[in-house]
Amino acid sequence: MKTSAVTYVKHFALFAAIMGLWEVAARQEWVDSLLLPAPSKIFTALINIMFQSGLMWHHFGVTLYETVAGFLIGSVIGFVLAVLAAQFMGFKTYSTPYVIALQVTPRIALAPLIIAWFGFGISAKVVIAAVICFFPPFVNTLTGLLDYDRDRMEMFRSLRASRWQIFTQLQLPGAMPIIMAGLKTAISLALIGAIVGEFISASEGLGLLMQRFTFQLNMAASFAILVTLTLMGLILYWIMEVLDDRLVYWRHDTRLQQRATRDRRRYASLLKGVGGGPALQPAE
Amino acid sequence: MKEGRIATMADTTIRGEGVSKIFSGSVVAVEDAHFDIRQGEFISIVGPSGCGKSTLLRMVAGLIDITSGNLTINGSVVSEPRNDVALMFQKATLLPWKNAMENVLIPTSLQGRKITDADRKQAIDLLQLTGLSGFEFAYPDQLSGGMQQRVALARLLNTGSNILLLDEPFGALDEFTRETMNMELLRIVSEVKATALFVTHNIAEAIFLADRVFVMTPRPGRLARIVDVPFGKDRTPDLAQTPEFNRIVSEVRSILGAGH
Numbered sequence A: 001m002k003t004s005a006v007t008y009v010k011h012f013a014l015f016a017a018i019m020g021l022w023e024v025a026a027r028q029e030w031v032d033s034l035l036l037p038a039p040s041k042i043f044t045a046l047i048n049i050m051f052q053s054g055l056m057w058h059h060f061g062v063t064l065y066e067t068v069a070g071f072l073i074g075s076v077i078g079f080v081l082a083v084l085a086a087q088f089m090g091f092k093t094y095s096t097p098y099v100i101a102l103q104v105t106p107r108i109a110l111a112p113l114i115i116a117w118f119g120f121g122i123s124a125k126v127v128i129a130a131v132i133c134f135f136p137p138f139v140n141t142l143t144g145l146l147d148y149d150r151d152r153m154e155m156f157r158s159l160r161a162s163r164w165q166i167f168t169q170l171q172l173p174g175a176m177p178i179i180m181a182g183l184k185t186a187i188s189l190a191l192i193g194a195i196v197g198e199f200i201s202a203s204e205g206l207g208l209l210m211q212r213f214t215f216q217l218n219m220a221a222s223f224a225i226l227v228t229l230t231l232m233g234l235i236l237y238w239i240m241e242v243l244d245d246r247l248v249y250w251r252h253d254t255r256l257q258q259r260a261t262r263d264r265r266r267y268a269s270l271l272k273g274v275g276g277g278p279a280l281q282p283a284e
Numbered sequence B: 001m002k003e004g005r006i007a008t009m010a011d012t013t014i015r016g017e018g019v020s021k022i023f024s025g026s027v028v029a030v031e032d033a034h035f036d037i038r039q040g041e042f043i044s045i046v047g048p049s050g051c052g053k054s055t056l057l058r059m060v061a062g063l064i065d066i067t068s069g070n071l072t073i074n075g076s077v078v079s080e081p082r083n084d085v086a087l088m089f090q091k092a093t094l095l096p097w098k099n100a101m102e103n104v105l106i107p108t109s110l111q112g113r114k115i116t117d118a119d120r121k122q123a124i125d126l127l128q129l130t131g132l133s134g135f136e137f138a139y140p141d142q143l144s145g146g147m148q149q150r151v152a153l154a155r156l157l158n159t160g161s162n163i164l165l166l167d168e169p170f171g172a173l174d175e176f177t178r179e180t181m182n183m184e185l186l187r188i189v190s191e192v193k194a195t196a197l198f199v200t201h202n203i204a205e206a207i208f209l210a211d212r213v214f215v216m217t218p219r220p221g222r223l224a225r226i227v228d229v230p231f232g233k234d235r236t237p238d239l240a241q242t243p244e245f246n247r248i249v250s251e252v253r254s255i256l257g258a259g260h
Helices: A005-027 A039-052 A055-087 A089-104 A107-118 A122-133 A135-146 A150-158 A163-200 A206-215 A219-247 A253-266 B053-061 B100-104 B106-110 B117-129 B145-158 B175-191 B203-209 B237-241 B243-258
Strands: B012-023 B027-038 B042-046 B068-073 B085-088 B163-167 B195-200 B212-217 B222-228
Touching (some): A005 A039, A055 A089, A107 A122, A107 A163, A150 B085, A163 A219, B012 B195, B027 B053, B042 B053, B042 B203, B053 B068, B053 B085, B053 B212, B085 B145, B100 B106, B100 B145, B106 B145, B175 B195, B195 B203, B203 B237, B203 B243
Parallel strands (some): B027 B222, B042 B212, B163 B195
Antiparallel strands (some): B012 B027, B212 B222
16 A cells, blocks of 8 residues: 555644644743753754764764664574574573563663673673663564474474474574564664663763753753654664565565566576466466 | 275285374374275275374374384385375465475475476476466465465475375365365376375265275274275266265265264
């Protein structure tokens, strides 16, 4: 279903209305403009930190690095542990209590400890991001690997598939949709972890800027940082969506169609001599 | 129970002697089944739910151990899945991330060798044999239920196995598609000269397809009788209207009735 032009216009109108109301509210001093600056002020501050002083970019890079590195470390650890847990049921039995304990503990509370262990630099934030985002990839991978289709498993067994073949050709691809869902959650958690780490103690990063501007009561700049963080979140989300589209292509109709057409072209020579047949039509 | 022609050891493909399966110590799924199945025979196994027909099939497939008795294929005891036996299920069990051709190639790739163009050609040929010309590269989600089962049938044939075990393969399809698929199945099985074991709870379907019908009754699961179906290999849907066909239907029904 395509989004119609009318829908876009409605979206824009709604957004403009909210911004307009906010602008008026701030200018008319309905709200304290010191606490809630007008959108125009925020926009000016945003332009300043992005293009005039260019102050933001270094800190943007630092936070992005902490987030992505933490995400990669946390996800890989979560994935590997889940694979082990799925292969060796004993591992699952013995690891489950710790995993649950780790889940119910607000892991953000580990942040000061981690800073005590790893120092005030970037590595501590990477570790905090990793610790916070590790869980969804772990749980989702484990769930996905154990929740295979019993009939497909029987089919694989009847074809004398090895354990490795079952893992790589049946369980892992079957778990990919839910693993990707876990990774999408993880990336936003990693961003939270990085920012919280910077709040606690940092010499660089958007979290630090945010805190500094708020202490200075430079609210417009604080909001500008917030917008920047939204931007970062969107970029990360978009990257994950693209990955999902590529890795879990069978959940996306247009991808399936593209691949079917591509394969038909690739193997055209094999279709010759057996009549070829009409081009693919969607069934039913 | 000893009905049917007497098979000699030489042409027996599958032999069961006192085959029993008891689950969790007490649930008797199959009790004391005796049978001989010859090379190239089409056997239907018919009975209500819980009569052990799927269990019997899975024992032949080597997926379930037998509790007691003796089960051999071509003289060797069945203890695990074998190369010459392949199974087809009520669900198509296709992998949604593989297109039709790749799904047909699953048995080949599980043999652990590299897929060649010759393999792909064979898969495409099988898909065309099962009536899927034009859909060789379609993904399961793009296919109807009947077409998915056709892919599963092509995959079954691509195992190269000459013993085909079919567990209600068209049970989830609508009546019309099912009838068409049955006709295709008959044609293909006789074309590849395979031995077939076909599980169903539909009496008419069982008789229509089979050379012999194994009638099973539940609680405990027993192979109550083996009924001969004296029609040749060339069958048309009109067969189901003949008095002889209906006589066999009544016979099977009375065996099933007596078993309750």
